[in-house]
Amino acid sequence: MEIVFAFAIGIMAGSGIYLLLRPRTFQVIMGLSLLSYAVNLFIFGMGRLRTGAAPVIDMIRGDDPARYADPVPQALVLTAIVIGFAVTALLLVVLLAARGLAGTDHVDSREPERP
Amino acid sequence: MSQHLPFLPILLPFLTGVLLLFSAEARHGARALFALASTLAQLVTALTLLAGANGWITAPWPGEVGVYALGNWSAPFGIVLVVDRLATLMLSLTGILGLAALIYALARWERAGSHFLPLFQLLLMGLNGAFLTGDLFNLFVFFEVLLAASYGLALHGSGLPRVKAGLHYVVVNLVASLIFLIAAALIYGVTGTLNMAELALRVPQLDAEARVLFELGAWLLGLVFLVKAGAWPLNFWLPSAYAAAAAPVGAVFAILTKVGVYALLRFSILFGQDVAPLPFKGDWLFYCGLATIAVGTLGVLAAQKLDRLAGYLVITSAGTLLAAFGFTGTTLTGPALYYLASSVLGSGAFFMLIEMAERNRAAAADLLAISFEALGLQDRHESEHPDEGTGVAIPAAMAFLGLAFFSCAVILTGLPPFSGFVAKFALLKAAIAAPEASHGLHGSLLVAALLLSGLAGLLALSRLGVRVFWDSERPVPRLQWLEAGPVAGLVVLCMVLAFGAGPAMDYFEAAARSLHEPSSYINVVLPGGAPGKGAP
Numbered sequence: 329m330e331i332v333f334a335f336a337i338g339i340m341a342g343s344g345i346y347l348l349l350r351p352r353t354f355q356v357i358m359g360l361s362l363l364s365y366a367v368n369l370f371i372f373g374m375g376r377l378r379t380g381a382a383p384v385i386d387m388i389r390g391d392d393p394a395r396y397a398d399p400v401p402q403a404l405v406l407t408a409i410v411i412g413f414a415v416t417a418l419l420l421v422v423l424l425a426a427r428g429l430a431g432t433d434h435v436d437s438r439e440p441e442r443p
Numbered sequence: 444m445s446q447h448l449p450f451l452p453i454l455l456p457f458l459t460g461v462l463l464l465f466s467a468e469a470r471h472g473a474r475a476l477f478a479l480a481s482t483l484a485q486l487v488t489a490l491t492l493l494a495g496a497n498g499w500i501t502a503p504w505p506g507e508v509g510v511y512a513l514g515n516w517s518a519p520f521g522i523v524l525v526v527d528r529l530a531t532l533m534l535s536l537t538g539i540l541g542l543a544a545l546i547y548a549l550a551r552w553e554r555a556g557s558h559f560l561p562l563f564q565l566l567l568m569g570l571n572g573a574f575l576t577g578d579l580f581n582l583f584v585f586f587e588v589l590l591a592a593s594y595g596l597a598l599h600g601s602g603l604p605r606v607k608a609g610l611h612y613v614v615v616n617l618v619a620s621l622i623f624l625i626a627a628a629l630i631y632g633v634t635g636t637l638n639m640a641e642l643a644l645r646v647p648q649l650d651a652e653a654r655v656l657f658e659l660g661a662w663l664l665g666l667v668f669l670v671k672a673g674a675w676p677l678n679f680w681l682p683s684a685y686a687a688a689a690a691p692v693g694a695v696f697a698i699l700t701k702v703g704v705y706a707l708l709r710f711s712i713l714f715g716q717d718v719a720p721l722p723f724k725g726d727w728l729f730y731c732g733l734a735t736i737a738v739g740t741l742g743v744l745a746a747q748k749l750d751r752l753a754g755y756l757v758i759t760s761a762g763t764l765l766a767a768f769g770f771t772g773t774t775l776t777g778p779a780l781y782y783l784a785s786s787v788l789g790s791g792a793f794f795m796l797i798e799m800a801e802r803n804r805a806a807a808a809d810l811l812a813i814s815f816e817a818l819g820l821q822d823r824h825e826s827e828h829p830d831e832g833t834g835v836a837i838p839a840a841m842a843f844l845g846l847a848f849f850s851c852a853v854i855l856t857g858l859p860p861f862s863g864f865v866a867k868f869a870l871l872k873a874a875i876a877a878p879e880a881s882h883g884l885h886g887s888l889l890v891a892a893l894l895l896s897g898l899a900g901l902l903a904l905s906r907l908g909v910r911v912f913w914d915s916e917r918p919v920p921r922l923q924w925l926e927a928g929p930v931a932g933l934v935v936l937c938m939v940l941a942f943g944a945g946p947a948m949d950y951f952e953a954a955a956r957s958l959h960e961p962s963s964y965i966n967v968v969l970p971g972g973a974p975g976k977g978a979p
Contacts (some may be wrong), residue, residue, distance in 0.1 A: 353610070360617055373896070374632030384668045400631065404580055408624055411587045415620070418594055419613050426610050429603045435614075437607040 333369070342365035351440075353423045353433050357416065364412040369403050375401030381385055448495075449511040449526045451488045452534055452571035455481055457804040460564035468557060475549050478560045482545050491530040497950060507957055508543035508967040509578070518577070518968050519638040525577040525968060527566060528954035529780070533698075533705055535572040535896060536784060539936065540698055540791045541567050543929035546692035547795050555600040555689065558587035562599075565977035566592035573702050577968055579630065579637040582706065583623050586671075593699065596692045597684055597974075601877050615680045619670040622663050628811040629660030640968035643961060658671075664710070671703030673761045675735040682754035690798030693753065697790040700761045701783060703819065708768050708776075714960050729885060732766025734810060736892045740899045749797040749907050753790065756758030756855050759896050760786040764886040774877060776955035781948055785862035785940055789854035796851055798960035799922055799930075800844050800911050806894055840922045843931075850934045852908065856900040857893075867893055867946065918950050 347359025375398035382398035430437035495502030509526035569589025739759030746752035767779035857867035
């Protein structure tokens, strides 16, 4: 499980960084989204990977903390997802404004001169 | 009731911002009064907390450091707000600068776009929260609150230069936020806590393997704070974003870089100088600060326009602070805090001042128009002023602007008689007095950097000042009292800070002393020591 998880994070982060360094604003926003997925998975993984363990205490399982997953990283992931979502939406508006005002989707708002 | 005082600086702007969001934009007068009253209340709260932390009035908490447990869940299970001298100092600076910028914005900038007032209040909420919180992840949340508000404010007034600079600003800060998340997750994964006081207790107990992971997390955390502080080489976004922002926004942005500096200082002391991971350790921070000063100084000399010059002056002051905090020993912290206060007030006034002084630029013949074109810079003063010419001209506008410009220049470069001089003098004195044998090189490097950056600032400011103020072709700009007032107020505050340098310096020294005893902070947050031990 760990190796699959690690590969998932690695591939998403790698693709995200590649897209982030591209010159088009849409590629940048896609890169940021992929990176934030990778980061969210990473935070989740920091609570240690477990199967069949819920982060919520229930009556049947009893009160032994070893039977439950760490709830803190899951709460952190929720917060991070919400914040990341909102800020990406905001960036999308800025991106559209830049496209409308500059007439190009280059990140520097002007096309590089071709030799 | 009074025990809830530490929470007010977060609650007040939040409620105000939300309520303003739901009121009709057309009711300018009522909205302005409401925002003004709320900001004033925040300033009064901050000053009350400041007085309480220093024991001038009876504080609602025992001892020097106050802890407010949100929802009455005590640390380390709940999130706490911690009130100490440094936090209240930053809160008061935010309040003062926020009030000045708000009054300035009400004159005309508020109407240049929508939702200025709610965004402004949310920015204040983020700033206040970041200074008060005692929890690493909560710090991230408040960073995001203030950044999200600052994205909106940086774009306030729209126009291509703003959107272009804003796009870079948003992307850089988004990447920094993602790195912050990785750092927080790594640190939690290794230590099992996010509470800053408990972190300080757990870090020395880590075994070698966990220690490596922790250092990695701390590196990333330091990287994020350095991006926010505008340290070289992570500050290329800063000058254009600050220059493109509307004037009152630029003024509050003057304190935004100080949030990064504040966080670096807080963590480096909590982690303890001996076991602190690298980015928080003295030497490293010192040379980083020196490089930042050098880049800021070069930028100041190269700047062709006043607004970019102001951005580079902010970088120089951030570099000075980093170098001073990184300087070995604790003697420089007090003077550095004094410098921080003086530079925040001075650069806030400067951002507002240059907008007033350059208001007539488009009408006047510009001597440098040709070189601007050659450099590909665009004149951004065409579409910007929605109601040009409606202001009531105040008498002797040019004399006021000149005087204020001179005062700001003197404050920012550190010449007598204003607070900048006292700050630089105290820094130099402490740097020279440091023990020669061990830190002689650092001392002379810092002295050289401070003096040279001051000289460069003076050269650049007088060069641009001559061009702006002694150009007889320019029409006299029309000012409103609402715009002149905040600038004059900030300059007068700097004067007060200079003439009351004795008591003020005592306060900053006391703040530095209590800061360098992290045990008092830790003991108040966790009265019984850390309950659990070791990593999960």
